[in-house]
Amino acid sequence: MFKRYLIAGLLVWLPLGVTVLVIRLLVSFMDQLLVFIPLKYQPETLLGFNIPGLGVVMAVLIVLITGIIVANFFGRQLVAAWESLLGRIPLVRTIYHSVKQVAVTIFSSQGKSFRKVLLIEYPRKGIYTLAFQTGDAVEEVKQKSGKNLINVFVPTTPNPTSGFFIMVPDEDVQVLDLSIDEALKMIMSLGVIVPGGKGNPVIQEATQELSAALRGEKSDKDSK
Template identity: 50%
Template sequence: MKKGIRTYLVTGLLVWVPLGITVFLIGFMVDFVDRALLVIPEQYRPDTLLGFHIPGIGLLLVLIILFLTGLLAANFFGRKLVKLWERALNRIPLVRSIYSASKTFAEVVLTDSTDSFKEVLLIEYPRKGLYSLCFQTGTNLGEIQSRTGEQVVCVFVPTTPNPTSGVMIIVPRKDVVSLDMEIEEAVKMVVSLGVVVPHWPGEGLDAVAERISDNNKPEQPAVAKDWPQP
């Protein structure tokens, strides 16, 4: 009885906790953007112009600004302006490093222009016999591919529970194992410290253990046949 009550309570928490966190974060983001509008002179604020307060108006304005910026940067004239802006930022030592790293990260995460994070792999890392989840980030490695003399891939091994940090490793293609799980499923597994494991319809743990046990059994010696007497 107690076990059943505990199960129902945990199930209820699993339903409400993610929903509560989502609502809290969205509310925090909307409130944060609305407060950012306080830097605008009072006579030009949306509340003053409209005559009443609209929750989330700041977030709406940010989305509109992002859309207009993207629309401008997508044409020839806009691209020229962006290049001039980046050229100016690249002349400032500290700003140049931060901006360059931020731009590279944004391009990898927000665009589909590369084949990064398109496949979940398994490699033996940090030593032989230990396995780590990783994401393939590139296959066309140019000079590295030529110097190694074999097909290699670039992978990103995330840390847990924060998958945004990790290490980049270049490994031979023959040493990686391709997995069927989706990128999102692998990220959930990393964040949950391995507690949330994606469902896989293949053979279960018992079948794998039985197969390994059969492979490790010593071979039986051949039994001599009883030949008929002449």
């Protein structure tokens, strides 16, 4: 009984606490951007008092205004000139174009990366793991390997932001009927949260009671 209530409480406060902590860190980081504004033009100097989170608002406005500018022909010409300038700096060129390619891949509605959850045998035959297809291998790699390879990202547990990039023949992968969110939940929970499965009975019971309480309903145990 005590363990079940403890887990139910953790399911409420742990995600909430982590969310608040991340938001505070982001707000604090964004507020630091105000130091680039001359002191006499800073909002705190003009208004006479500090407004927490103003850096976030300004950052969003800057990004929005930038998007409006680059959406027209003149803005695209400015971006092209800026990228041409950065392309002449060896180290900056590599970092900038790599980050831009990742950003375009993630935010593009036409991108195929992280759209499929795969089941592959890794790190050896007979052992299976979840992975994400990030695209198709380059033609040169396909020609030299003689196989139709696809790019695969194998995330680590419990931190799926790190992992391994491998190229696997398409005949050696199985596409799963799982969403990206469901696969990430399995990975981050060390397999405790299984879509459509029972999972850990204690956590499942606590989760059911918490969901019932949030809906204003009685749990199965209380209704008995």
